Amino acid sequence: MVEDKRKLVEEVTICPECKGTHIVKDLYRGEIVCEDCGLVIDEEMIDYAPEWRAFDKEERDKKAHTGAPVSPLIHDGGLTTEISYQNRDSYGRPISNKTRAQIYRLRKWQRRIRMRDSTDRNIAEAFSQLMRVSSIMNLPRNVRETAAMIYKKAAEMDLIRGRTIDGMLAAAIYAACRQCHVPRTFDEISMATNIPKKEIGRNYRFLARELKLHILPASPMDYLTRFGNKLKLSVEAQAKAKEILDQAEQERLTIGQNPIGLVAASLYMASVLCGDKKTQKEIAEKIGVTEVTIRNKYKQLSKKLGIDIAL
DNA sequence: AAGACGAAAGTGGTTGA
DNA sequence: TCAACAACTTTCGTCTT
Numbered sequence: 001m002v003e004d005k006r007k008l009v010e011e012v013t014i015c016p017e018c019k020g021t022h023i024v025k026d027l028y029r030g031e032i033v034c035e036d037c038g039l040v041i042d043e044e045m046i047d048y049a050p051e052w053r054a055f056d057k058e059e060r061d062k063k064a065h066t067g068a069p070v071s072p073l074i075h076d077g078g079l080t081t082e083i084s085y086q087n088r089d090s091y092g093r094p095i096s097n098k099t100r101a102q103i104y105r106l107r108k109w110q111r112r113i114r115m116r117d118s119t120d121r122n123i124a125e126a127f128s129q130l131m132r133v134s135s136i137m138n139l140p141r142n143v144r145e146t147a148a149m150i151y152k153k154a155a156e157m158d159l160i161r162g163r164t165i166d167g168m169l170a171a172a173i174y175a176a177c178r179q180c181h182v183p184r185t186f187d188e189i190s191m192a193t194n195i196p197k198k199e200i201g202r203n204y205r206f207l208a209r210e211l212k213l214h215i216l217p218a219s220p221m222d223y224l225t226r227f228g229n230k231l232k233l234s235v236e237a238q239a240k241a242k243e244i245l246d247q248a249e250q251e252r253l254t255i256g257q258n259p260i261g262l263v264a265a266s267l268y269m270a271s272v273l274c275g276d277k278k279t280q281k282e283i284a285e286k287i288g289v290t291e292v293t294i295r296n297k298y299k300q301l302s303k304k305l306g307i308d309i310a311l
Numbered sequence: 312a313a314g315a316c317g318a319a320a321g322t323g324g325t326t327g328a
Numbered sequence: 329t330c331a332a333c334a335a336c337t338t339t340c341g342t343c344t345t
Contacts, residue, residue, distance in 0.1 A: 198323075205324095258335070279314065290337055295316065 119155045126151050126169045133173060136192045137184065147176035150211065159210055163203065170195040171203035175213055182226075183218045185260055187288040220245050220259040220266070227263055230286050234276045241270035247305050257297075264289050265297035272309045 127148060134144045151172040154160060160168050170193040177184045186197040193200075208215060224245065228238040244266040248254050254262055264287045271278045280291040302309060 201324090256335080261336075281314075291315080292317080292338080293336060296336090299316095 119158075119160075122160060122165060123152055123155050126155070126165050129166060129169055130173070133169070133192050137173075137188065139173070139177070140180070140182065143173075143176045143180045143182060146179055147173045150175055150207065150213070153211055154207060157210065159207070166193060167195050167199050168203050168207070169193070170200045171207050174200055174204050175207055175215065178215050178218055179213065181222055183222050183259075185223075185288055218259045219249075220254060220262040223259060223263045224266075227287050228267060231267060231271075231278055231283060233267060233271060233278070234274060237267075237270045237274040237276045240274055241266040244269055244301065244305070244307065248301055251304060253301065253304055258289075258293075260287060261289050261293045261297045262301075263287065264294045265301055268294050269298050269302065269307065269309055273307075 130144065130147055130151070133139075134147070139147075147169075151169055154168060154172065170189055173193075174184065174186065174189050177189075186200050189195070189200055190197045207213065221242070224242055225238065228241060233241075241263075245254075245262065248262065248266070264283050267287075268278065268280060268283050271283075280294050284291045284294055298309075301307065
């Protein structure tokens with residue numbers, strides 16, 4: 001089940017930073033990394049697979065983007081059968097107890113089969129959306145699979161009814177990212193799915209409660225490399241930021257704090273300390289918190305940790 | 312003029328009576 | 329059920345480089 005997620009990359013063989021040759025593709029985090037110095041060479045791994053899934057030839061033919069489109073309007077073609085609740089035969093005569101019991105069983109199965117159909121359709125719809133979104137977000141395979149599992153379970157427990165497929169899927173993706181320790185922010189998922197942050201959060205809490213997902217609170221560390229890289233911060237500055245976070249965690253300053261805000265603050269401090277300064281505004285924009293939060297957080301950190309970043 | 316600062320009011324969620 | 333609360337955000341006027 002768990003095979004080695006790190007594979008050697010053929011194309012890039014020499015690290016531009018340290019000239020090392022141990023470049024690995026980390027499928028787990030969706031990054032290409034130098035094992036010697038930790039430089040993330042590329043985090044945007046392109047997925048060339050089609051955005052749809054097919055399980056047999058017929059389905060493949062249907063889903064390929066050539067040929068006539070499948071109309072969403074002809075789901076079941078109106079072919080489901082209703083079994084009447086009046087216990088009378090087609091001549092209007094009452095029917096015997098024995099046949100009545102039989103018909104009762106038939107009705108029961110009919111209901112079950114139809115319900116299966118509808119949740120299957122729901123899941124199929126969600127999965128094609130999942131493939132689209134994970135392509136946009138470059139989600140690693142294990143996250144996609146986790147998201148699919150979470151959604152499937154939710155659908156089978158009938159938790160989707162009354163909520164939108166896309167909304168619940170967004171929450172499942174968020175949960176999967178957290179569970180795999182490669183968290184994305186509500187903002188990032190919101191951008192990719194067009195679902196408001198509010199709704200993702202609400203659905204996520206609902207899912208976590210109903211499915212009893214034991215997900216640990218996200219650590220600021222989980223965001224560090226991704227955001228550090230996004231800001232194009234130097235390797236030293238990223239190491240410095242990690243140092244600051246480590247210290248903060250030891251001093252128990254991180255509990256009950258928004259990990260995103262902490263990462264933003266630590267990156268800001270590190271950027272100043274290492275002479276690779278980024279403005280509060282730039283960091284705020286890239287990471288998705290406000291300048292005010294960065295300010296408050298870094299003031300708090302520098303005071304409690306005794307780190308002076310006088311300019 | 313850009314960047315940093317911080318006060319004040321608003322937001323959505325949690326908690327505890 | 330509702331008010332108090334903690335953590336963040338938005339907005340905005342002011343200071344600093």
